[in-house]
Amino acid sequence: MDNFSNKVIVITGGTTGIGFGYAKAFGKEGAKVVISGRRENRLQEAITALNNNGIEAKAILADASSLEDTEKLADFAWDSFGKVDVLINNAGMMVHHAPVLDMPLEDIHAIFNVNLFGVVIGSKVFGKRFVDQGTPAAIYNIGSENSLFHGTPFNGAYVATKHGVLAFTHSLREELPDFIDVSLICPGFVVSELGPPENMQYGMPTDQFVSITIPQLKANEFYVVSHAYNVVMLHQKQKALAAAYATYAPRYEGDVRYDVRTNLSPVLQQQVGQSLREF
Template sequence: MANIVITGSTKGIGFGLAKAFIKCGHKVIISGRSNESVREALDRLQTPACKCQGFVCDTSDRQQVEALWQYAQVSLGSVDIWINNAGLARTGWSILDIPQEEIEAMVHTNLMGTINGCRVAAAGMQLQGQGKIFNMLGGGSDGEYFPGMGIYGSTKRGLDYFTDALGKELKPSGILVGKIRPGMVVTDAVIREARSNPDRFARSRKFMNNLVDQVDTVAEFLVQKILNCNKSGEKIRWLTGGKMATRMLVGMVRKREDQFARHGL
Protein backbone atom coordinates (compact mmCIF):
# COMPACT_ATOMS: atom_id res chain seq x y z
CA MET A 1 0.00 0.00 0.00
CA ALA A 2 1.44 3.36 -1.04
CA ASN A 3 1.01 6.84 0.44
CA ILE A 4 0.29 9.34 -2.33
CA VAL A 5 -0.03 13.13 -2.62
CA ILE A 6 -1.57 14.64 -5.75
CA THR A 7 -1.63 18.39 -6.26
CA GLY A 8 -4.49 19.98 -8.19
CA SER A 9 -6.64 16.90 -7.67
CA THR A 10 -10.12 18.19 -6.91
CA LYS A 11 -11.18 17.73 -10.54
CA GLY A 12 -9.98 16.57 -13.95
CA ILE A 13 -7.22 14.03 -14.40
CA GLY A 14 -5.89 14.67 -10.88
CA PHE A 15 -9.24 13.68 -9.39
CA GLY A 16 -9.35 10.66 -11.68
CA LEU A 17 -5.91 9.56 -10.47
CA ALA A 18 -7.00 9.93 -6.84
CA LYS A 19 -10.10 7.82 -7.47
CA ALA A 20 -8.09 5.12 -9.24
CA PHE A 21 -5.44 4.96 -6.49
CA ILE A 22 -8.14 4.68 -3.82
CA LYS A 23 -9.83 1.92 -5.81
CA CYS A 24 -6.54 0.00 -5.63
CA GLY A 25 -6.43 0.39 -1.84
CA HIS A 26 -3.82 3.13 -1.51
CA LYS A 27 -3.88 6.16 0.82
CA VAL A 28 -4.28 9.48 -0.95
CA ILE A 29 -4.13 13.16 -0.03
CA ILE A 30 -5.80 15.41 -2.58
CA SER A 31 -5.33 19.17 -2.76
CA GLY A 32 -6.89 22.21 -4.35
CA ARG A 33 -6.91 25.96 -4.00
CA SER A 34 -10.06 26.36 -1.91
CA ASN A 35 -11.77 24.71 1.04
CA GLU A 36 -14.93 24.37 -1.03
CA SER A 37 -13.25 22.51 -3.89
CA VAL A 38 -11.45 20.15 -1.50
CA ARG A 39 -14.64 19.42 0.47
CA GLU A 40 -16.64 18.74 -2.67
CA ALA A 41 -13.97 16.42 -4.04
CA LEU A 42 -13.75 14.49 -0.76
CA ASP A 43 -17.54 14.08 -0.72
CA ARG A 44 -17.37 12.55 -4.20
CA LEU A 45 -14.53 10.22 -3.21
CA GLN A 46 -15.97 8.97 0.06
CA THR A 47 -16.72 5.25 0.24
CA PRO A 48 -16.83 2.87 3.23
CA ALA A 49 -13.26 1.85 2.44
CA CYS A 50 -12.04 5.30 1.37
CA LYS A 51 -8.58 6.22 2.56
CA CYS A 52 -8.45 9.80 1.38
CA GLN A 53 -7.78 13.18 2.98
CA GLY A 54 -7.70 16.70 1.61
CA PHE A 55 -5.59 19.82 2.09
CA VAL A 56 -5.90 23.34 0.68
CA CYS A 57 -2.79 24.35 -1.25
CA ASP A 58 -1.87 26.91 -3.90
CA THR A 59 1.28 25.35 -5.36
CA SER A 60 2.60 28.69 -6.63
CA ASP A 61 3.20 29.55 -2.93
CA ARG A 62 6.15 27.49 -1.64
CA GLN A 63 5.08 27.87 1.99
CA GLN A 64 1.72 26.27 1.19
CA VAL A 65 3.48 23.40 -0.56
CA GLU A 66 5.70 22.90 2.49
CA ALA A 67 2.57 22.83 4.65
CA LEU A 68 1.08 20.15 2.36
CA TRP A 69 4.20 18.03 2.76
CA GLN A 70 4.14 18.41 6.54
CA TYR A 71 0.45 17.48 6.64
CA ALA A 72 1.17 14.36 4.60
CA GLN A 73 4.08 13.41 6.85
CA VAL A 74 1.98 13.71 9.99
CA SER A 75 -1.10 12.03 8.49
CA LEU A 76 0.56 9.21 6.57
CA GLY A 77 3.99 8.86 8.17
CA SER A 78 5.75 9.06 4.80
CA VAL A 79 5.10 9.95 1.16
CA ASP A 80 5.86 7.25 -1.39
CA ILE A 81 4.55 9.03 -4.49
CA TRP A 82 4.17 12.77 -5.07
CA ILE A 83 2.39 13.83 -8.28
CA ASN A 84 2.65 17.45 -9.45
CA ASN A 85 -0.60 17.65 -11.36
CA ALA A 86 -1.75 21.20 -10.61
CA GLY A 87 -1.87 23.15 -13.84
CA LEU A 88 -3.78 25.69 -15.90
CA ALA A 89 -4.60 25.56 -19.60
CA ARG A 90 -5.74 28.88 -21.05
CA THR A 91 -5.77 28.29 -24.80
CA GLY A 92 -7.37 29.76 -27.90
CA TRP A 93 -5.33 32.97 -28.05
CA SER A 94 -2.26 33.77 -30.09
CA ILE A 95 0.85 34.72 -28.15
CA LEU A 96 0.27 38.39 -28.90
CA ASP A 97 -3.44 38.36 -28.04
CA ILE A 98 -3.53 36.35 -24.83
CA PRO A 99 -4.25 38.56 -21.76
CA GLN A 100 -1.24 39.20 -19.54
CA GLU A 101 -3.01 37.83 -16.47
CA GLU A 102 -3.59 34.51 -18.23
CA ILE A 103 0.11 34.25 -19.09
CA GLU A 104 1.13 34.93 -15.51
CA ALA A 105 -1.41 32.46 -14.13
CA MET A 106 -0.10 29.65 -16.33
CA VAL A 107 3.56 30.41 -15.67
CA HIS A 108 3.03 30.64 -11.91
CA THR A 109 0.98 27.45 -11.71
CA ASN A 110 2.48 25.22 -14.39
CA LEU A 111 6.13 26.15 -13.89
CA MET A 112 6.59 27.62 -10.41
CA GLY A 113 3.96 25.35 -8.88
CA THR A 114 5.67 22.23 -10.22
CA ILE A 115 9.14 23.48 -9.31
CA ASN A 116 7.93 24.20 -5.76
CA GLY A 117 6.36 20.76 -5.52
CA CYS A 118 9.51 19.03 -6.76
CA ARG A 119 11.86 20.93 -4.47
CA VAL A 120 9.75 20.35 -1.38
CA ALA A 121 9.02 16.69 -2.14
CA ALA A 122 12.61 15.91 -3.11
CA ALA A 123 13.98 17.46 0.09
CA GLY A 124 11.52 15.48 2.18
CA MET A 125 12.16 12.24 0.32
CA GLN A 126 15.91 12.62 0.78
CA LEU A 127 15.31 12.70 4.53
CA GLN A 128 13.01 9.68 4.49
CA GLY A 129 15.31 7.81 2.10
CA GLN A 130 12.95 6.99 -0.76
CA GLY A 131 10.14 8.20 -2.98
CA LYS A 132 8.85 8.84 -6.48
CA ILE A 133 8.03 12.22 -8.01
CA PHE A 134 5.96 12.54 -11.20
CA ASN A 135 5.32 15.71 -13.19
CA MET A 136 2.25 16.12 -15.40
CA LEU A 137 3.24 17.23 -18.88
CA GLY A 138 0.91 18.05 -21.77
CA GLY A 139 0.57 19.46 -25.26
CA GLY A 140 3.81 21.09 -26.36
CA SER A 141 6.10 19.24 -23.96
CA ASP A 142 7.70 17.30 -26.82
CA GLY A 143 8.15 20.47 -28.87
CA GLU A 144 5.07 20.03 -31.05
CA TYR A 145 3.06 23.13 -31.99
CA PHE A 146 -0.68 23.57 -31.49
CA PRO A 147 -2.48 26.77 -32.57
CA GLY A 148 -3.61 28.85 -29.61
CA MET A 149 -1.37 27.00 -27.17
CA GLY A 150 1.86 29.00 -27.49
CA ILE A 151 2.14 29.99 -23.83
CA TYR A 152 0.68 26.80 -22.36
CA GLY A 153 2.90 24.63 -24.57
CA SER A 154 5.94 26.67 -23.59
CA THR A 155 5.33 26.01 -19.90
CA LYS A 156 5.00 22.28 -20.56
CA ARG A 157 8.10 22.24 -22.76
CA GLY A 158 9.98 23.91 -19.94
CA LEU A 159 8.73 21.28 -17.51
CA ASP A 160 10.03 18.51 -19.75
CA TYR A 161 13.56 19.94 -19.51
CA PHE A 162 13.20 20.66 -15.81
CA THR A 163 12.08 17.10 -15.09
CA ASP A 164 15.04 15.65 -16.98
CA ALA A 165 17.43 17.92 -15.07
CA LEU A 166 15.90 17.04 -11.71
CA GLY A 167 16.10 13.32 -12.47
CA LYS A 168 19.82 13.59 -13.21
CA GLU A 169 20.51 15.62 -10.06
CA LEU A 170 18.58 13.20 -7.86
CA LYS A 171 19.97 10.02 -9.41
CA PRO A 172 22.56 9.47 -6.62
CA SER A 173 19.80 9.69 -3.99
CA GLY A 174 17.70 6.91 -5.51
CA ILE A 175 14.64 9.16 -5.73
CA LEU A 176 12.78 8.39 -8.94
CA VAL A 177 11.59 11.26 -11.14
CA GLY A 178 9.13 10.54 -13.94
CA LYS A 179 6.84 12.23 -16.46
CA ILE A 180 3.16 11.71 -17.25
CA ARG A 181 1.53 12.56 -20.58
CA PRO A 182 -2.18 11.80 -20.28
CA GLY A 183 -3.04 12.67 -23.88
CA MET A 184 -6.31 14.39 -24.78
CA VAL A 185 -8.80 13.94 -21.94
CA VAL A 186 -12.32 15.35 -21.60
CA THR A 187 -11.86 17.45 -18.46
CA ASP A 188 -13.75 20.40 -16.99
CA ALA A 189 -11.23 22.71 -18.69
CA VAL A 190 -11.91 21.18 -22.12
CA ILE A 191 -15.67 21.45 -21.59
CA ARG A 192 -15.35 25.07 -20.43
CA GLU A 193 -13.32 26.09 -23.45
CA ALA A 194 -15.67 24.26 -25.82
CA ARG A 195 -18.62 26.18 -24.43
CA SER A 196 -16.79 29.51 -24.44
CA ASN A 197 -15.97 29.18 -28.15
CA PRO A 198 -18.58 26.86 -29.73
CA ASP A 199 -17.64 27.77 -33.32
CA ARG A 200 -14.02 26.75 -32.86
CA PHE A 201 -15.09 23.58 -31.03
CA ALA A 202 -17.49 22.67 -33.84
CA ARG A 203 -14.68 22.94 -36.39
CA SER A 204 -12.35 20.63 -34.44
CA ARG A 205 -14.92 18.28 -32.90
CA LYS A 206 -14.66 15.47 -35.46
CA PHE A 207 -10.86 15.42 -35.31
CA MET A 208 -10.74 15.63 -31.52
CA ASN A 209 -13.36 12.92 -31.09
CA ASN A 210 -10.97 10.38 -32.60
CA LEU A 211 -8.28 11.19 -30.05
CA VAL A 212 -9.93 12.18 -26.76
CA ASP A 213 -10.71 9.80 -23.91
CA GLN A 214 -12.63 9.90 -20.65
CA VAL A 215 -10.83 10.71 -17.39
CA ASP A 216 -11.50 7.36 -15.70
CA THR A 217 -10.21 5.36 -18.67
CA VAL A 218 -6.92 7.22 -18.79
CA ALA A 219 -6.48 7.50 -15.02
CA GLU A 220 -6.74 3.76 -14.38
CA PHE A 221 -4.07 3.09 -17.02
CA LEU A 222 -1.74 5.78 -15.64
CA VAL A 223 -2.08 4.59 -12.05
CA GLN A 224 -0.87 1.09 -12.87
CA LYS A 225 2.07 2.50 -14.80
CA ILE A 226 2.96 4.88 -11.95
CA LEU A 227 2.88 2.11 -9.38
CA ASN A 228 5.03 -0.18 -11.52
CA CYS A 229 7.51 2.49 -12.61
CA ASN A 230 11.01 1.74 -11.33
CA LYS A 231 13.18 3.75 -13.69
CA SER A 232 13.91 7.45 -13.34
CA GLY A 233 13.28 9.50 -16.46
CA GLU A 234 10.49 7.28 -17.74
CA LYS A 235 7.65 8.98 -19.61
CA ILE A 236 4.29 7.35 -18.94
CA ARG A 237 2.22 8.00 -22.03
CA TRP A 238 -1.40 7.10 -22.77
CA LEU A 239 -1.83 8.49 -26.28
CA THR A 240 1.20 7.17 -28.16
CA GLY A 241 2.01 8.03 -31.75
CA GLY A 242 0.97 4.55 -32.83
CA LYS A 243 -2.36 4.81 -31.06
CA MET A 244 -3.03 8.22 -32.63
CA ALA A 245 -2.28 6.93 -36.13
CA THR A 246 -4.48 3.88 -35.66
CA ARG A 247 -7.40 5.93 -34.41
CA MET A 248 -7.18 8.38 -37.26
CA LEU A 249 -7.11 5.55 -39.81
CA VAL A 250 -10.02 3.73 -38.18
CA GLY A 251 -11.91 7.02 -37.95
CA MET A 252 -11.82 7.29 -41.75
CA VAL A 253 -13.94 4.14 -42.14
CA ARG A 254 -15.86 3.89 -38.86
CA LYS A 255 -17.29 6.72 -36.77
CA ARG A 256 -16.27 6.59 -33.12
CA GLU A 257 -18.86 7.03 -30.39
CA ASP A 258 -19.21 10.73 -29.55
CA GLN A 259 -16.98 11.31 -26.53
CA PHE A 260 -18.39 14.78 -25.85
CA ALA A 261 -22.14 14.09 -25.92
CA ARG A 262 -22.19 12.60 -22.42
CA HIS A 263 -20.90 15.96 -21.14
CA GLY A 264 -23.73 17.92 -22.74
CA LEU A 265 -21.71 19.18 -25.70
Protein backbone atom coordinates in the same frame (compact mmCIF):
# COMPACT_ATOMS: atom_id res chain seq x y z
CA MET B 1 7.55 1.95 -7.46
CA ASP B 2 5.78 -1.23 -8.44
CA ASN B 3 3.25 -1.41 -5.61
CA PHE B 4 1.13 1.40 -4.19
CA SER B 5 -0.62 -0.52 -1.41
CA ASN B 6 -0.22 1.28 1.94
CA LYS B 7 1.67 4.09 0.24
CA VAL B 8 0.85 7.73 0.99
CA ILE B 9 0.26 9.71 -2.19
CA VAL B 10 -0.04 13.50 -2.36
CA ILE B 11 -1.78 14.95 -5.42
CA THR B 12 -1.88 18.67 -6.12
CA GLY B 13 -5.00 19.77 -7.95
CA GLY B 14 -6.56 16.48 -6.94
CA THR B 15 -10.21 17.47 -6.87
CA THR B 16 -11.13 16.94 -10.54
CA GLY B 17 -9.88 15.53 -13.82
CA ILE B 18 -6.62 13.60 -13.98
CA GLY B 19 -5.69 14.33 -10.37
CA PHE B 20 -8.96 12.96 -9.04
CA GLY B 21 -8.67 10.01 -11.42
CA TYR B 22 -5.32 9.09 -9.90
CA ALA B 23 -6.70 9.57 -6.38
CA LYS B 24 -9.44 7.03 -7.13
CA ALA B 25 -7.17 4.55 -8.86
CA PHE B 26 -4.37 4.58 -6.31
CA GLY B 27 -6.88 4.55 -3.47
CA LYS B 28 -8.45 1.40 -4.88
CA GLU B 29 -4.98 -0.18 -4.82
CA GLY B 30 -4.79 0.48 -1.09
CA ALA B 31 -2.97 3.81 -1.03
CA LYS B 32 -3.76 6.62 1.37
CA VAL B 33 -4.36 9.87 -0.48
CA VAL B 34 -3.86 13.55 0.30
CA ILE B 35 -5.31 15.99 -2.22
CA SER B 36 -4.92 19.74 -2.42
CA GLY B 37 -6.74 22.43 -4.34
CA ARG B 38 -7.86 26.05 -4.27
CA ARG B 39 -11.64 25.51 -4.08
CA GLU B 40 -12.94 24.35 -0.72
CA ASN B 41 -16.26 23.10 -2.10
CA ARG B 42 -14.50 20.90 -4.66
CA LEU B 43 -12.14 19.56 -2.01
CA GLN B 44 -15.09 18.51 0.13
CA GLU B 45 -16.89 16.92 -2.82
CA ALA B 46 -13.78 14.96 -3.78
CA ILE B 47 -13.07 13.76 -0.24
CA THR B 48 -16.68 12.65 0.19
CA ALA B 49 -16.55 10.70 -3.08
CA LEU B 50 -13.24 9.06 -2.16
CA ASN B 51 -14.36 8.16 1.37
CA ASN B 52 -17.62 6.73 0.02
CA ASN B 53 -15.52 4.40 -2.12
CA GLY B 54 -13.63 3.15 0.92
CA ILE B 55 -10.53 5.24 0.24
CA GLU B 56 -8.69 6.83 3.16
CA ALA B 57 -8.19 10.40 2.01
CA LYS B 58 -7.55 13.84 3.43
CA ALA B 59 -7.63 17.29 1.86
CA ILE B 60 -6.16 20.73 2.40
CA LEU B 61 -6.59 24.10 0.74
CA ALA B 62 -3.32 24.93 -0.99
CA ASP B 63 -2.10 26.91 -3.99
CA ALA B 64 0.53 24.87 -5.84
CA SER B 65 2.28 28.05 -7.01
CA SER B 66 2.86 29.16 -3.40
CA LEU B 67 5.98 27.97 -1.56
CA GLU B 68 4.31 28.65 1.79
CA ASP B 69 1.20 26.65 0.86
CA THR B 70 3.30 23.79 -0.48
CA GLU B 71 5.30 23.59 2.76
CA LYS B 72 1.97 23.51 4.64
CA LEU B 73 0.75 20.74 2.33
CA ALA B 74 3.86 18.69 3.06
CA ASP B 75 3.54 19.28 6.81
CA PHE B 76 -0.13 18.27 6.66
CA ALA B 77 0.62 15.06 4.78
CA TRP B 78 3.46 13.97 7.06
CA ASP B 79 1.51 14.92 10.19
CA SER B 80 -1.52 12.98 8.94
CA PHE B 81 0.19 9.74 7.98
CA GLY B 82 3.75 9.88 9.32
CA LYS B 83 5.28 9.59 5.88
CA VAL B 84 4.78 10.42 2.20
CA ASP B 85 5.81 8.06 -0.58
CA VAL B 86 4.61 9.72 -3.78
CA LEU B 87 4.05 13.26 -5.00
CA ILE B 88 2.00 13.89 -8.14
CA ASN B 89 2.50 17.47 -9.32
CA ASN B 90 -0.81 17.66 -11.14
CA ALA B 91 -2.16 21.18 -10.52
CA GLY B 92 -2.54 23.06 -13.78
CA MET B 93 -4.49 25.77 -15.52
CA MET B 94 -5.37 27.00 -18.98
CA VAL B 95 -5.82 30.51 -20.33
CA HIS B 96 -7.96 31.67 -23.24
CA HIS B 97 -6.63 30.62 -26.62
CA ALA B 98 -5.12 33.57 -28.46
CA PRO B 99 -2.30 34.37 -30.87
CA VAL B 100 0.99 34.76 -29.01
CA LEU B 101 1.27 38.45 -29.85
CA ASP B 102 -2.21 39.13 -28.44
CA MET B 103 -1.95 37.06 -25.28
CA PRO B 104 -2.10 39.28 -22.16
CA LEU B 105 1.17 39.24 -20.25
CA GLU B 106 -0.69 38.67 -16.98
CA ASP B 107 -2.16 35.46 -18.44
CA ILE B 108 1.31 34.27 -19.38
CA HIS B 109 2.64 34.98 -15.89
CA ALA B 110 -0.35 33.22 -14.31
CA ILE B 111 -0.02 30.02 -16.31
CA PHE B 112 3.74 29.83 -15.79
CA ASN B 113 3.27 30.28 -12.04
CA VAL B 114 0.99 27.26 -11.79
CA ASN B 115 1.99 24.90 -14.60
CA LEU B 116 5.76 25.27 -14.36
CA PHE B 117 6.70 26.91 -11.08
CA GLY B 118 4.11 24.82 -9.25
CA VAL B 119 5.99 21.72 -10.43
CA VAL B 120 9.33 23.25 -9.46
CA ILE B 121 8.12 24.23 -5.99
CA GLY B 122 6.43 20.89 -5.31
CA SER B 123 9.46 18.93 -6.48
CA LYS B 124 11.85 20.96 -4.34
CA VAL B 125 9.75 20.85 -1.17
CA PHE B 126 8.89 17.16 -1.34
CA GLY B 127 12.13 16.09 -3.02
CA LYS B 128 14.24 17.37 -0.12
CA ARG B 129 12.00 15.59 2.36
CA PHE B 130 12.16 12.36 0.34
CA VAL B 131 15.96 12.51 0.39
CA ASP B 132 15.94 13.01 4.16
CA GLN B 133 13.33 10.28 4.64
CA GLY B 134 15.62 7.87 2.80
CA THR B 135 12.97 5.37 1.72
CA PRO B 136 11.73 4.50 -1.79
CA ALA B 137 9.68 7.40 -3.14
CA ALA B 138 8.47 8.90 -6.40
CA ILE B 139 7.76 12.25 -8.01
CA TYR B 140 5.40 12.18 -10.97
CA ASN B 141 5.08 15.44 -12.88
CA ILE B 142 2.15 16.05 -15.19
CA GLY B 143 3.49 17.31 -18.48
CA SER B 144 1.55 16.96 -21.71
CA GLU B 145 1.83 15.83 -25.29
CA ASN B 146 2.69 19.51 -25.60
CA SER B 147 5.89 18.73 -23.70
CA LEU B 148 7.01 16.74 -26.75
CA PHE B 149 5.74 18.80 -29.67
CA HIS B 150 3.46 21.76 -30.39
CA GLY B 151 0.07 20.11 -30.25
CA THR B 152 -2.34 22.96 -29.63
CA PRO B 153 -2.60 26.08 -31.84
CA PHE B 154 -3.13 29.51 -30.26
CA ASN B 155 -1.93 28.15 -26.94
CA GLY B 156 1.70 29.24 -26.91
CA ALA B 157 1.99 29.97 -23.20
CA TYR B 158 0.54 26.60 -22.20
CA VAL B 159 2.80 24.75 -24.63
CA ALA B 160 5.83 26.65 -23.31
CA THR B 161 5.03 25.67 -19.71
CA LYS B 162 4.78 22.01 -20.65
CA HIS B 163 8.09 22.13 -22.54
CA GLY B 164 9.53 23.56 -19.34
CA VAL B 165 8.09 20.73 -17.25
CA LEU B 166 9.84 18.22 -19.53
CA ALA B 167 13.23 19.92 -19.14
CA PHE B 168 12.91 20.31 -15.38
CA THR B 169 11.72 16.73 -14.87
CA HIS B 170 14.61 15.39 -16.95
CA SER B 171 17.07 17.20 -14.68
CA LEU B 172 15.23 15.93 -11.61
CA ARG B 173 15.46 12.32 -12.78
CA GLU B 174 19.21 12.63 -13.37
CA GLU B 175 20.00 14.37 -10.11
CA LEU B 176 17.86 12.69 -7.45
CA PRO B 177 19.07 9.51 -5.70
CA ASP B 178 18.23 6.17 -7.26
CA PHE B 179 15.63 5.39 -4.59
CA ILE B 180 13.42 8.25 -5.85
CA ASP B 181 11.58 7.46 -9.09
CA VAL B 182 10.87 10.40 -11.38
CA SER B 183 8.44 10.26 -14.31
CA LEU B 184 6.95 12.70 -16.79
CA ILE B 185 3.30 11.94 -17.47
CA CYS B 186 2.36 13.12 -20.97
CA PRO B 187 -1.42 13.20 -21.41
CA GLY B 188 -2.96 14.13 -24.71
CA PHE B 189 -6.50 15.47 -24.75
CA VAL B 190 -8.19 14.05 -21.64
CA VAL B 191 -11.61 14.95 -20.27
CA SER B 192 -11.16 17.61 -17.57
CA GLU B 193 -12.29 21.08 -16.56
CA LEU B 194 -9.35 22.78 -18.28
CA GLY B 195 -11.33 23.56 -21.41
CA PRO B 196 -14.89 24.38 -22.48
CA PRO B 197 -17.35 21.52 -21.91
CA GLU B 198 -18.26 21.44 -25.61
CA ASN B 199 -14.65 20.51 -26.44
CA MET B 200 -14.54 17.58 -24.04
CA GLN B 201 -16.30 15.28 -26.51
CA TYR B 202 -12.89 14.92 -28.18
CA GLY B 203 -11.07 13.95 -24.98
CA MET B 204 -10.06 10.51 -23.74
CA PRO B 205 -12.10 9.49 -20.67
CA THR B 206 -10.12 10.20 -17.52
CA ASP B 207 -10.33 6.68 -16.09
CA GLN B 208 -9.13 5.22 -19.40
CA PHE B 209 -6.12 7.54 -19.37
CA VAL B 210 -5.27 6.64 -15.79
CA SER B 211 -5.53 2.90 -16.49
CA ILE B 212 -3.10 3.24 -19.42
CA THR B 213 -0.51 5.15 -17.41
CA ILE B 214 -0.37 3.38 -14.05
CA PRO B 215 1.44 0.27 -15.40
CA GLN B 216 4.08 2.60 -16.85
CA LEU B 217 4.56 4.28 -13.47
CA LYS B 218 4.97 0.87 -11.86
CA ALA B 219 7.64 0.08 -14.46
CA ASN B 220 9.47 3.35 -13.61
CA GLU B 221 9.23 4.64 -17.17
CA PHE B 222 10.37 8.22 -17.62
CA TYR B 223 8.02 9.08 -20.49
CA VAL B 224 4.52 7.97 -19.49
CA VAL B 225 2.33 8.11 -22.59
CA SER B 226 -1.26 7.51 -23.60
CA HIS B 227 -2.41 8.87 -26.97
CA ALA B 228 -1.25 6.65 -29.82
CA TYR B 229 -1.59 9.27 -32.58
CA ASN B 230 1.13 11.33 -30.90
CA VAL B 231 3.72 9.23 -32.74
CA VAL B 232 2.64 10.90 -35.99
CA MET B 233 3.54 14.32 -34.61
CA LEU B 234 6.75 13.00 -33.07
CA HIS B 235 7.86 11.47 -36.37
CA GLN B 236 7.17 14.76 -38.17
CA LYS B 237 9.24 16.65 -35.62
CA GLN B 238 12.10 14.14 -35.73
CA LYS B 239 12.08 14.12 -39.53
CA ALA B 240 12.35 17.92 -39.66
CA LEU B 241 15.18 17.98 -37.12
CA ALA B 242 17.09 15.20 -38.85
CA ALA B 243 16.76 17.00 -42.19
CA ALA B 244 18.05 20.27 -40.71
CA TYR B 245 21.13 18.58 -39.22
CA ALA B 246 21.80 16.50 -42.32
CA THR B 247 21.70 19.64 -44.48
CA TYR B 248 23.42 22.24 -42.30
CA ALA B 249 25.30 20.40 -39.54
CA PRO B 250 26.14 16.88 -40.75
CA ARG B 251 28.25 14.60 -38.58
CA TYR B 252 32.02 14.62 -39.10
CA GLU B 253 35.01 12.98 -37.45
CA GLY B 254 35.81 14.68 -34.18
CA ASP B 255 32.51 16.57 -33.93
CA VAL B 256 32.27 15.57 -30.27
CA ARG B 257 34.83 18.31 -29.62
CA TYR B 258 32.02 20.85 -29.29
CA ASP B 259 29.48 18.67 -27.48
CA VAL B 260 28.63 20.48 -24.26
CA ARG B 261 27.38 17.43 -22.37
CA THR B 262 30.37 15.27 -23.21
CA ASN B 263 32.83 17.96 -22.21
CA LEU B 264 31.15 19.72 -19.30
CA SER B 265 29.23 16.94 -17.56
CA PRO B 266 32.29 15.52 -15.73
CA VAL B 267 33.46 19.02 -14.82
CA LEU B 268 30.08 20.10 -13.49
CA GLN B 269 29.60 16.90 -11.51
CA GLN B 270 32.95 17.54 -9.84
CA GLN B 271 32.13 21.20 -9.17
CA VAL B 272 28.72 20.40 -7.70
CA GLY B 273 29.98 17.37 -5.85
CA GLN B 274 27.22 15.11 -7.10
CA SER B 275 27.08 12.40 -9.72
CA LEU B 276 24.31 11.91 -12.27
CA ARG B 277 22.34 8.74 -12.81
CA GLU B 278 21.73 7.40 -16.30
CA PHE B 279 18.34 6.50 -17.71
